[in-house]
Amino acid sequence: MEALTTDRLPSRQEIDAYGDAAEKIYEPLRPRLEAEHWGRYITIYPVNGDYVIGRTHRAALKKMQKKYPGVAFFTIRIGYKAVVHFGGSGASDAMAWQMERS
Secondary structure: OOOOEOOOOOOHHHHHHHHHHHHHHHHHHHHHHHHHHOOOEEEEEOOOOEEEEEOOHHHHHHHHHHHOOOEOOEEEEOOOOOOOOOOOOOHHHHHHHHHHHO
16 A cells, blocks of 8 residues: 555545555454543554554644654544544543443
């Protein structure tokens, strides 16, 4: 797989392939990451499988950008279906997480 660079807009197919490759890297890690890092962010470089974990999306992204400047990455919020939550307070997510853990 070739890296997507930040100097051009990738095609939809390239974005989908990048995401699929990142998800294949994430899936085997999911059980351990959800147990140890629930709610944090994992930023993955699909080209070589390297990844970093951060408390925030920005923190994870900055760590990866230092390692690989000028390329695109794929970020997943650990334990969630979406990286970013729009609207609401997020209280329902917190309550669901607490209920699952008890």
